[in-house]
Amino acid sequence: MSKERFQGLDLLATAVVVIDPLGVVVYANSGAESLLDMSRRSLDGQAMLGLFTDSVGFRDFLSRFKADPFDIKRQIFELIRANGSTEHVHVTLSRPDTLGDFTLMELREIEQQMKVDREARMMDQSIANKELIRNLAHEIKNPLGGIRGAAQLLEIELNSADLKEYTQVIIKESDRLQTLVDRLLAPHRKPHIAVMMNIHEVCERVRSVILAEHPKGLRIIRDYDTSIPEFLGDFEQLIQTVLNIVRNAAQALAPQISEGTAEIRLCTRVVRRVTLNRKQHRLALDLQVIDNGPGIPADIVDRIFYPLVSGREGGSGLGLTLAQTFVQQHEGTIECASQPGRTLFKVILPLQFEHASN
Known part of the structure; x- marks a missing residue:
């Protein structure tokens, strides 16, 4: 069967898969790849039944749809991603006339809204x-x-x-x-000056600075996706952004550095079909800075990007505020999740390759 007939589904921002009468995937769009954390090749031939925690409930859901395929069915299920994490999603089943016996399954993250x-x-x-x-x-x-x-x-x-x-x-x-x-x-x-740049050059520059400041007791782990292409960005602003985040992490890791157990992980990935600040982007950079420090105090974690808010004695409370400003000037987002032993800062930037025309 030719799958070219389904390629238009890649234009959709949501995750969509086409399944056969047995519930086996015959096509998955790029949104489904991103949501399920699986490649299209891995999804091809996969039984959707095994991708939900409630496999019995999903089987019943499919049976009810098969009994009345002209009615759109909707239900919430817990999805299992390839990395083992789970996500509650709205599952919608429909059968457009053009698909014949195949079923269109749309998956929408509840957390997305x-x-x-x-x-x-x-x-x-x-x-x-x-x-x-x-x-x-x-x-x-x-x-x-x-x-x-x-x-x-x-x-x-x-x-x-x-x-x-x-x-x-x-x-x-x-x-x-x-x-x-x-x-x-x-x-x-300072004006925002966009040039073609490589995010890993930014990460390596920051890594060199931080290791010079902390030559012993701190390990900075590179977890790079080297296939990420060059994109338009303000090189100096992004260096300052990553430097502020990593330097904050290193300062919070002072006890671990003295023990020789401090770790900071720099992780880069490409994500597809993302919505940032209510605007959809085909490709985006996912840059994560993860440390194994004590975590951000619970009373300030929701205000960590506010000016003059700092969890460290003597801190100015400006580093993360400036980082947020620079990220927003790149039309991106920055967020934080923290618990004892693991603090994550995630920067999502749209990958732009051409200057916007006036």
């Missing part, structure tokens, strides 16, 4: 945060220069070295605040 809603909330919150930061930074910047200048003039008039110590405190603290304000405003000053 929740993920879209979460991304929308994060984007709105990020926009509000950036506006607040800009306004606050400008409000601080103007009087700060006046305070520092007044302290310098006062120091000239003072004859006592003891009193000059106080003016030095004012000047040094003003400089420290000025540096903080400049860091807050930095991502909004």
Whole structure:
């Protein structure tokens, strides 16, 4: 049987498989490959019955559809991915006239809509945060220069070295605040410059910097998909993004580094048919930074990308905020999941190969 008749299904964003009367896969689109974490070749000839935890319930579901194939059937099942993870999905069975005895099965992740809603909330919150930061930074910047200048003039008039110590405190603290304000405003000053780049060059640059800072006790594991093509991105911004994430991880791993058990994994993959910020992309980069540290405190994990929020004493709380800003400038998303012994930061970036036309 020619499978060319089903190739139009690859244009769909959702996971779709075509099954024969026995429930065996005869075609799977790219969305199904991504959802099931299996290649099309592996899915070909696979019995769908074995891909659900409730195989008996799924068999009954198929039987009811066969009894009335002109009615669309829907039910929720727990899907088993190739990597062993599970996912609840809406399964829809239908039989278009053009398919004859074959059945069209559509699989929709229940979590997908929740993920879209979460991304929308994060984007709105990020926009509000950036506006607040800009306004606050400008409000601080103007009087700060006046305070520092007044302290310098006062120091000239003072004859006592003891009193000059106080003016030095004012000047040094003003400089420290000025540096903080400049860091807050930095991502909004530099233009986004997109060039063809390789994500693994970014990862290797960051790896070299972190290992130079922590020459002993830390192992950085490369888990790269070397088939990922070059894509348009701001090389410097992405280096800073990955560096901020990995450096945070290394700092959180201080106890493990002293014991010689610290690990950071840099993992790159390609994902297909993803929706980022309500926009569909054919291909995207999935970059993950995973460490075996103590995890992010539960009371701040939901606010970890907010400015000035830090789980480390002495931290500025700006590194992840800047990383989020740079990722969003690439039309991507960044998210975090943490528990003791494993913290994951996931960056998803659309793979773009041409400059957008004006």
